[in-house]
Ligand code: SF4
């Protein structure tokens with residue numbers, strides 16, 4: 001099973017990762033980080049393929065993919 005970890009301190013809430021994921025496994029939370037940006041959250045590892053599209057899309061290198 002693959003999964004991602006989103007570094008909330010780097011996330012600027014742009015939402016690009018939510019568009020990038022073909023499985024729609026990333027969405028925007030309503031919780032702001034320390035800089036006031038609402039951050040992206042991973043909604044479940046069940047369907048994650050580890051394709052890395054979300055991480056490649058993120059301009060702030062906030063997403064790390066773990067492929068197992
Ligand atoms: S690695 Fe691929 S499937 Fe997994 S959350 Fe990122 S874009 Fe979606």
Ligand code: SF4
Nearest residue numbers: 011012014015017058
């Ligand atoms: S692409 Fe990166 S900076 Fe933008 S919402 Fe997703 S994790 Fe945050």
